[in-house]
Amino acid sequence: MTKPIPIVQTRSTSSIKANKLLGDIASYLLLLFGSLIMVGPFLWMISTSLKLPADQFSRSFIPDPITFSNYTRLWELLPFTRLIINSLTISVLSTVGQLLTCAMAGFCFAVIDFPYRRLLFLALLSTVMLPPQITLVPNFILFRWLGLIGTQVPLWLPAFWGGAFGTFLLRQYFLTIPFELAEAARIDGASLMAIFLRVYLPLAQPALAALAIFSFMGAWNDLLGPLIYLPTDLERTTLTVGLSLFQTQYSGRWTVMMAGALVSVLPVILLFLVAQRRFIEGIALSGVKR
Amino acid sequence: MHAGIKPLGGERWWLVVLLFPTMIGLLFGALGSVLATIVISLLNWDLITPPTWAGFANYTSLLSDTLFLRAMRITVLFSLAYVPGTIILSLLIALLLNRKLFGLSLFRTIYFLPTVSSAVAVGLVWSWIYGRERGLLNYLLSFVGIAPINWLGSQNALWSIVIVNIWGALGTGMVIFLAGLQAIPREYYEAGSLDGAVGWKAFRYITLPLITPSIFFQTIITTVHAFQAFEYVYVLTRTANGASNAPTLVYSIYRNGFNFFRMGTASAQAIVLALMILLLTLCYFWLERRLVVYD
């Protein structure tokens, strides 16, 4: 290398810095613009839900006057409390089922040495590619045979027979826990179940939390399942289906519909805000490591 | 695979217990379902009267079924727009966020909101935004002199739901790419900058090759999602008599199976859908061997 280099370097660092600043500003502008598109529909939802029905076609963003009457109207029009309870029941049971069975299987695939482990794991993994629609008709027929159509059971029971995605997610996480811990516990005479319950489960809390949110969200937002299994009956169906029924029955009453939409997205958004770190880690985990 | 603990004596029963639910799911939920769907696809069955044997009639009739062919075309067009759209945009957002800007977690939360929200609820707002005369979007476009567009009519419904679906999928894509980007060691860029690899060149020769695993993963996931698009189609494009302005394959399966109770036709379509996904996945894995870089 020759002498002028130091000078060239200082010049380039300053121009790199200027470039970096310009780039940052451009990035901010792009990100802000994008954010507007991402939250815009939510803001419009809130804004419309606070307008008087007579003002529903007003394009002003700030409602004038602000009213909460749409929310009280909501509870008059639909058995909203009932729908929320139904949605909660199904979502919670699904979450419990997934956590339990996926943790059990994930632990086996990550920690225990047993015959055909690799083969079984690959078989399970390949079912991720299976479109859920292919199980739709057989499951329907199975539950019909069991006499469970019209009950909530078909909506949460399948969560208790495991799931490829959840098992994969938890297995990946279990693998990041140093295997020496299990070995040490084994030398101390711990049984398989003790290793599972006392060593692995407590350490896997972030992954369990991520899976819990995934399952809860999936069940809460599911449309096709309740549409097929529950007669479109406001006493038994979920909030999601109730809302889509609302769309046909009260269409044109945009202020009330937006209030309904907001009430139904709020629980999941709150859950997400509380646990977003774990949730995002969970997704990143499923996508990067193989 | 790596080593593991060997179960001793009675512990083998615990192993069986732990694996039992998953194996039931694998056996009945997956394998059984596939077999059952194949069998049902060979029957004429409305679930009410006893089934009759149809042979391959449910498949051959698909070839002349204009509604099915339309659903096929729409599903393919949907995927062709949705998969690249989601990947390019979410990669762009991840790249912007990876500049270690102030407020990163706030942006991340904002971009993620649509992903966690119920498609039905969000679909309602979009149907309101997409309104022909009173909708927000046409109102905003009128300021730049664009004449009102019938977003959810038969001409545009497909592209309108592609937009909403991409909007809803950016969050997941962004997080996966962000994790991939953050896993690239800084030294690579430092070393690269000495060789003049900055800006576009750094992206082209350092970033892009190193995140091919993430891109590969995202491509598979979004393709599978594209072929399963249902919720926004149901909420945004359903017509008064129960058809759709942009009927995807899944919508067609739903309508045949659970509106008209033609289980045979619905199952045959589900099998076609599964085969398409299988074929694409095989293509991707073939491409993976040629294009994806693992370190």
Add this chain to the structure above:
Amino acid sequence: MRAPEELAVWNAIVEAFHAANPNIRVKVEVSDWDSYWDKLKTLYAGGTPPDVFAMDAPLYPDWQSRGVLLNMQPYIDATPGMFDDIYPNTLTAYKRDDGYYGLPRDFQTVVLYYNKDMFDEAQLPYPDESWTYEKLREVAKALTKDVDGDGIIDQFGFSPDLWDMETFWSSALWSHGAEVISEDYSKTLLGEPKAREVWRYIAAMVLEDKSVPTPAVSAEYGGDPFAAGRSAMAMSGHWVVPEYAQLDFAWDVAPMPSGPAGRFTSVNSAGFVIAKDSKNPDAAWEFVKFAVGKEGQQRLTELGFAIPVLKSIAESSTFLEQQSAPIKHQIFLDAMEYARPKPTFAGYEEWASIIGDGLVPVWNDEQDLDSTLDEIVPAADEVLAR
């Protein structure tokens, strides 16, 4: 239709039924008309059909041909005078060669609804029996306006349902000498030259006069711009009366307009059927008999959403002088004189979707009328051929 209100009436009917038949217990479930069909199919597919359930005449052939409904003929034979008081043309839809697999419980004739306030404001006379389809178009155009001058029409002249034949276009076709479907239900006649004239008449109102909102615009007003106070006229059956009774403007009904081929409207009935596998067919029949009998019909009429099938009740003050909706209910009965039954045939649901949904792009000005008809008519015939 509001389910809770309907449930209250049905519970009253059931109570009266219980009083008359102390050894039979009935459990009622009510849902709104749109979701009812999904619910019924799920119950059926789930293997737990109800004993007695409601039926829409156009869907009856599909259900009947599946062999899942009970033939009521033996019971009817054992009940002399059963049909004496029932409007005969409500019965035809349920008749099969070997008897009745369902009985009508009420019916709907379609008439012209108009917003009195809008007519008063424009100082135009209300619609009457002298109206023709040309007059309808002319007045609709006169009543269409952009009130606040923002380039968006705020008041439409006329807002019929365009996706379904029942409320508007079947009547318009018949009045112009065109037909919906061949007599043997094997051929869709909507592409014939005479029918095309009517389609062009409708297209002119939607796309040239802009006096009829496009389906996309109509959707923004909840699919019923008349109820939203955005349209001066609409066509509908009696089922909207309870909902419209709560509107905050004055409205009434008038006969359908007449065309070159005369005056026509559509009549359609809802009925009751009994599941073939019902474990208590005798009890189920007792309930059906009660519901189409004097006492059941009286109660049903009080509900206010339909016209009773019993002549004596329809012509009584129970129907003609409804407290909640002081309009000219006689118009609905008079419409029977010029009404034709809404066509009923197997495959109706799919056929209606191909035609109704298929024409929507035309009304939205996205597709050409003639080429669309050339495409959907053969597709509809394919369904009829199955």
